[in-house]
Amino acid sequence: MIGRILKSGILFVNCVGLLLCSTVFAAGYDYQITAQKMTFSWKVDGANLNVKLSAPTKGWVGIGFNPSKEMKDAKYVLGYIKDGKAIISDEFGTGDTKHEAVEDLGGKSDVTLVGGSEEGGVTTLEFILPLVAQDTKGGKIDPAADTVVLLAYGPDHDGFKMKHKFRTKLTVNLATGKNK
Numbered sequence: 001m002i003g004r005i006l007k008s009g010i011l012f013v014n015c016v017g018l019l020l021c022s023t024v025f026a027a028g029y030d031y032q033i034t035a036q037k038m039t040f041s042w043k044v045d046g047a048n049l050n051v052k053l054s055a056p057t058k059g060w061v062g063i064g065f066n067p068s069k070e071m072k073d074a075k076y077v078l079g080y081i082k083d084g085k086a087i088i089s090d091e092f093g094t095g096d097t098k099h100e101a102v103e104d105l106g107g108k109s110d111v112t113l114v115g116g117s118e119e120g121g122v123t124t125l126e127f128i129l130p131l132v133a134q135d136t137k138g139g140k141i142d143p144a145a146d147t148v149v150l151l152a153y154g155p156d157h158d159g160f161k162m163k164h165k166f167r168t169k170l171t172v173n174l175a176t177g178k179n180k
């Protein structure tokens, strides 16, 4: 399942099964994966990864990269919109089902917020993270290799504490868009 933006702006959709689709997509991003109703769009931009997440929730949306087991050791970025403002958190998987903000672990966030919105019950978040983490916790993403990507979103609640309503795990080559 490979999706790539066509320069002409034509929309190309490649769907297999009910759960997972790759879709060619919009301005600013090279690839997009849709898992149920959650979308992950990205562009590898030099030493950075530009990310857009979108999901049907008024609560948090999040992404995780390269766990060692379940949610452990992954780098996470979670965010929600409150009063029109995006609040994001850069986190690290400290246990199989636990993650903590890197700032609480003595590090400093290396994620740059680009923007976010909550419209019609859909939360969208855009941010940039370095492929080689600068926050002492996040590890390294190699776009040419397989990256395990966790996608999740929470219930309609502003905050980071509530467990996901939806979560999935994908293996993605970020350079080519191939995913499984």
Ligand code: HEM
Binding pocket: 062, 063, 064, 069, 070, 071, 076, 078, 097, 098, 150, 151, 152, 154, 160, 161, 162, 163, 164, 167, 168, 169
């Ligand atoms: C916000 C607070 C969160 C809580 C309290 C939480 C809690 C849990 C718990 C209890 C499980 C094991 C039970 C189950 O499978 O449902 C789990 C699994 C999982 N979580 Fe979370 N989670 C949170 C955030 C996230 C985020 C942000 C992501 C990814 C972006 C994520 C991705 C996953 C995945 C992929 C699994 C399944 C792991 C596997 O079976 O290999 N979670 N989580």
